[in-house]
Amino acid sequence: xxxxxxxxxxxxxxxxxxxxxxxxxxxTEIVDLPRHIGAGVVERLTHGVYRSNAVVLGGSxxxxxxxxxxxxxVQLSNxxxxxxTRLHFLVDRPLLVLRASLxxxxxxxxxxxPPMLFNRPEIVLTxxxxxxxxxxxxxxxxxxxxxxxxIEATAFLPTFGLSLDAIPPALRExxxxxxxxxxxxxxxxxxxxxxxxxLMTDPPRSPEVxxxxxxxxxxxxxxxxxxxxxxxxxxxxxAAVRQxxxxxxxxxxxxxDKDFVNPPRIPDLAEALGTNQSRLAAxxxxxxxxxxxDYWVSRRIVEAQRLLLIGHLSIGQVAEQVGYAHQSxxxxxxxASTGMSPREYQQHRAALDLSLGSGLV
Numbered sequence: 001x002x003x004x005x006x007x008x009x010x011x012x013x014x015x016x017x018x019x020x021x022x023x024x025x026x027x028t029e030i031v032d033l034p035r036h037i038g039a040g041v042v043e044r045l046t047h048g049v050y051r052s053n054a055v056v057l058g059g060s061x062x063x064x065x066x067x068x069x070x071x072x073x074v075q076l077s078n079x080x081x082x083x084x085t086r087l088h089f090l091v092d093r094p095l096l097v098l099r100a101s102l103x104x105x106x107x108x109x110x111x112x113x114p115p116m117l118f119n120r121p122e123i124v125l126t127x128x129x130x131x132x133x134x135x136x137x138x139x140x141x142x143x144x145x146x147x148x149x150x151i152e153a154t155a156f157l158p159t160f161g162l163s164l165d166a167i168p169p170a171l172r173e174x175x176x177x178x179x180x181x182x183x184x185x186x187x188x189x190x191x192x193x194x195x196x197x198x199l200m201t202d203p204p205r206s207p208e209v210x211x212x213x214x215x216x217x218x219x220x221x222x223x224x225x226x227x228x229x230x231x232x233x234x235x236x237x238x239a240a241v242r243q244x245x246x247x248x249x250x251x252x253x254x255x256x257d258k259d260f261v262n263p264p265r266i267p268d269l270a271e272a273l274g275t276n277q278s279r280l281a282a283x284x285x286x287x288x289x290x291x292x293x294d295y296w297v298s299r300r301i302v303e304a305q306r307l308l309l310i311g312h313l314s315i316g317q318v319a320e321q322v323g324y325a326h327q328s329x330x331x332x333x334x335x336a337s338t339g340m341s342p343r344e345y346q347q348h349r350a351a352l353d354l355s356l357g358s359g360l361v
Contacts, residue, residue, distance in 0.1 A: 020088050021087070021088065021089055022090050023090065023091045023092055023134070026073055026095075027067060027070050027152075039056070040056050041053060045210065046210070048068070050065045052079075054079040057082055057083075058082035059079060059080045061077075061079030061143070062077075063077040063078075064076040064203065064210070066211055066214055068214070068215060071151060071152035071155035072149065072150070074148070074149045074218060075147070075149075075150075076147055076201045076203060076214070077144050077147075077148070077201065078143070078144075078201045078202075079144060080143045081138060081141075084137065084138065084139060085137070085138045086136065088133065088134075088136075089128075089135075091128050091130055091131065091134060094127070094152065094154055094177040095127070095134070095150065095153060096149075096150075096151040096184075097125070097126045097149070098124075098147075098148070098151065098222070098225070099122075099125075099126070099147070100122075100147045100189065100193060101118060101122065101123075101144065101189075101197070102189070102194060102201075103121070103142075104118045104119060104142075104146060105119050105138070105139040106118045106139070106144065107136075107137045108135070108137075109135040109136075109137070110132055110134055110182070111132070111133055113181055116182070116183060121188070122186060122188055122189055123185070123187045123188075123189055123225055123228075124185065124186050124187075125183070125184045125185040126181075127174040127179050127184050128181045129177065129178075129179065132181050147197055147201065149218060149221075153175055153177050154175070154176065156175050157175060160219060160222050166226065168226065170184060170185070170229075171184050171229070185225065187225065187232070192224060193221070193228075196224065200217045200218075231247055245283040245286070245287075246283075249284045249287035250287070251273055252269060252273060252292065253295065255272075255273075256292060256295055256299065257299060260299040261323035262323060266280070266281065266292060269292075297333060297337070300322040300323055300324075301333065301334055303322050304319075304334060305338070305345065308342055308346040309346070315327060315342045318330070318342065
């Protein structure tokens, strides 16, 4: 077979289409892909997974593109392009663009609307309806570090296994393809989201597991985004109050889990969480069907069960490790929870089946 001579690297402005492209083409391989692979700009890692190298163009860093389905494409970027780039889309299918960026200098323009500027750490969900046009401009010599997912709007719910009830009211029309263009959700990038974006943009080196890794992390990103939106009255309306209560209850439970041996005083915990003792007690009971005191006692007993099953410690040592100053107090609490003494439990090597109360999630 005659070998082909290497192709000259395309100019940066030629790597992406300069004319109009239909949104439906987002989820299919670009026409010029073989030329870009031959020029060394793009590398095929595995089926549907490509890595673009900005160094070849005079920039720095890379971008990984994953064509995950005919309605979902994800780009993991940590690169700087040497020249301004523009993408111009004709929207023939309703489009959702989910952006989570650690750094960015990009503008989206939809005719008839003010430009949408992305130049700070944030997570943004944008909707563009059928019949609109979308122009995406990326500045030269500015690093874009983040994740972008292009999703067909009407396929969002089945793609992520969600029902419409799981979606904050402000997003529902867009997911049915009937909303106007613009930002649906804009949220600051908190520590959890920032860590997730950092993980996604530094994925496993094995190309075979990349799609699995990205699908899992993308589901996590969507879940955290929806959770944050539900707690924001701008997007969730009156339901945001209820979601803030759920968040408050879980924050209290996390604090009790962290230090059930020496749990914080309830008034101190309430103050640390920015509420009062009565409200915290009420939302905790509603969420977990138990009181905070009963919860941390149960956490102590669960840990005691684990230590007793290991069998290396005496009953007194177990009692001390889970926060009881007196073995008799520990024995009384253990019997009330499990129906047997610690010694009987240890002898029977019972299964770890203690429930922390119905309704716990």
